[in-house]
Amino acid sequence: MEEIAIEVKDVHVIYRSMKSFSVRKSLGQIRQRRDCYEALKGVSFTVPKGKIIGIIGKNGSGKSTLLKTIAGVFSPDEGEINTFGNRLSLLAIGVGFQSNLSGFENIFLSGLLLGFSEKEIRRRLPEIIEFSELGDFIYKPVSSYSSGMYSKLAFSITAILDTEIILIDEVLSVGDINFREKSYAKMKEIISDHDKTVMIVSHSNASILELCDDVLWIHDGLVKEYGPAAQVVENYEGFMQRYRRRHANDAKKGQ
Numbered sequence: 001m002e003e004i005a006i007e008v009k010d011v012h013v014i015y016r017s018m019k020s021f022s023v024r025k026s027l028g029q030i031r032q033r034r035d036c037y038e039a040l041k042g043v044s045f046t047v048p049k050g051k052i053i054g055i056i057g058k059n060g061s062g063k064s065t066l067l068k069t070i071a072g073v074f075s076p077d078e079g080e081i082n083t084f085g086n087r088l089s090l091l092a093i094g095v096g097f098q099s100n101l102s103g104f105e106n107i108f109l110s111g112l113l114l115g116f117s118e119k120e121i122r123r124r125l126p127e128i129i130e131f132s133e134l135g136d137f138i139y140k141p142v143s144s145y146s147s148g149m150y151s152k153l154a155f156s157i158t159a160i161l162d163t164e165i166i167l168i169d170e171v172l173s174v175g176d177i178n179f180r181e182k183s184y185a186k187m188k189e190i191i192s193d194h195d196k197t198v199m200i201v202s203h204s205n206a207s208i209l210e211l212c213d214d215v216l217w218i219h220d221g222l223v224k225e226y227g228p229a230a231q232v233v234e235n236y237e238g239f240m241q242r243y244r245r246r247h248a249n250d251a252k253k254g255q
């Protein structure tokens with residue numbers, strides 16, 4: 001029987017933001033209104049160990065929320081997620097660094113949080129620094145980095161430290177062209193290791209088709225389809241064409 005690396009069972013995630021808040025001291029009244037948005041509405045699937053899964057879906061469908069929930073950035077409001085003790089890293093813009101610390105210090109912090117020993121981190125440190133191409137900037141606070149430098153550091157840590165599960169959110173499309181090509185090649189090398197389980201969110205269907213075995217299509221917070229990459233991408237492209245046509249027609253009618 002195939003070994004499961006990730007199990008997601010009936011996961012719901014609700015974003016809550018405070019809409020308005022007023023206190024009438026004289027009346028002793030507190031009024032508050034919360035805005036709730038259910039970004040995931042009961043998502044279930046399993047990922048076998050060693051599989052490369054693409055996640056697709058139109059803007060706002062819940063892809064990033066799903067990755068962040070699997071990574072433990074959010075806890076589900078309902079349902080459960082099991083990663084069976086596998087070490088997991090999330091590669092996403094804006095997640096994971098202490099901005100007042102240097103890149104060098106953040107490598108240690110990230111490594112320890114990912115479950116690596118200090119000795120293991122020290123052993124791979126030179127390779128991480130070299131891959132990041134940050135030079136002396138590695139000793140400067142991350143708050144002074146450009147977004148490209150930030151993602152170079154994030155990618156290098158994830159790629160070289162190499163956890164059993166890797167979650168990638170669109171980051172293959174940032175950074176300068178040379179780094180993008182280098183990181184794409186590195187990612188292909190990592191996922192050719194059949195023990196690694198990888199989930200990739202991308203709007204590039206070409207990358208998804210090249211890299212992934214299976215694809216999970218998320219639509220309005222639910223799984224629309226989960227199956228072989230070519231089949232799901234074809235159905236998704238057909239759906240998006242119809243969606244764009246409908247929107248163009250609606251826009252014409254509104255003119």
Ligand SMILES: Nc1ncnc2c1ncn2[C@@H]1O[C@H](COP(=O)(O)OP(=O)(O)OP(=O)(O)O)[C@@H](O)[C@H]1O
Nearest residue numbers: 015016037039057058059060061062063064065066
């Ligand atoms: N912090 C937040 N507070 C409130 N709503 C949020 C928050 N983050 C995301 N959402 C909403 O949740 C829904 C899902 O967002 P999410 O970022 O997961 O979608 P996505 O599929 O990754 O989108 P994209 O392809 O545009 O990156 C969207 O409607 C979004 O507006």
